Amino acid sequence: MFSDRCKRHVEADPTDDLGNYNIPNFKPDRVVGINRTRSLEQFCGALPHLRHSPFRDAAHILYPFLVVESKPGGQTAGFDEIEIQTAFPLRNCIMLQHQLQQASAVALSPLVWFMAYQADEWRLSACIWKENKMVSCIWNSLRTANNA
Numbered sequence: 195m196f197s198d199r200c201k202r203h204v205e206a207d208p209t210d211d212l213g214n215y216n217i218p219n220f221k222p223d224r225v226v227g228i229n230r231t232r233s234l235e236q237f238c239g240a241l242p243h244l245r246h247s248p249f250r251d252a253a254h255i256l257y258p259f260l261v262v263e264s265k266p267g268g269q270t271a272g273f274d275e276i277e278i279q280t281a282f283p284l285r286n287c288i289m290l291q292h293q294l295q296q297a298s299a300v301a302l303s304p305l306v307w308f309m310a311y312q313a314d315e316w317r318l319s320a321c322i323w324k325e326n327k328m329v330s331c332i333w334n335s336l337r338t339a340n341n342a
Contacts, residue, residue: 197229197255204248204283222283225249227258241297248286257294258287260307267313276310284308284321285328292323 201221225248228234234256238246246256261284263276284306291304304323308330309316321330 195229195231196226198224198226199249199255200224202249202251204286205245205250206282207245207286207289210282210285220279220283222261222263222280224260224262225255225258225283225287226260226262227255230254230256241294244293244297245290246294248283248290257291258306260309261287262309264310265312272312273310273315273317276312280308280310284330288321288323288328 201223202225203219203221204225227247230238238244238256248258249255261280263280265272265276287306288304291302291306295302295304306321308319308321310319311317319330321328323329
């Protein structure tokens with residue numbers, strides 16, 4: 195039912211025009227979404243003008259709902275770097291759902307979970323679409339015990 199991609203380039207939304215701004219290609223550590231099935235094939239066929247996957251190879255994963263990014267401890271700028279690296283992939287994933295909501299006229303609540311961790315600290319955020327922009331709310335910050 196679910197599928198995932200590891201370290202794969204997330205295609206930018208064409209309306210963002212990121213090519214003109216020299217923004218690098220970001221590859222989240224893992225993106226989890228719904229696996230393509232026969233019933234979803236029919237659904238996607240009914241809305242052929244929409245992108246249903248953030249990946250160029252849309253054969254396996256549709257409408258992602260979880261993005262995971264990690265960094266080793268002490269070697270990076272921390273969670274700021276993680277958030278910068280995943281900002282556009284998260285925005286792309288939430289926009290896919292928002293565009294589906296607009297095209298289908300079905301009351302959806304676009305949502306993408308974002309799990310970030312560095313060393314022994316984890317943060318879980320929920321990204322939602324509100325007032326024509328993506329909003330991210332941190333739900334929890336957890337530090338695991340060091341067992342060394």
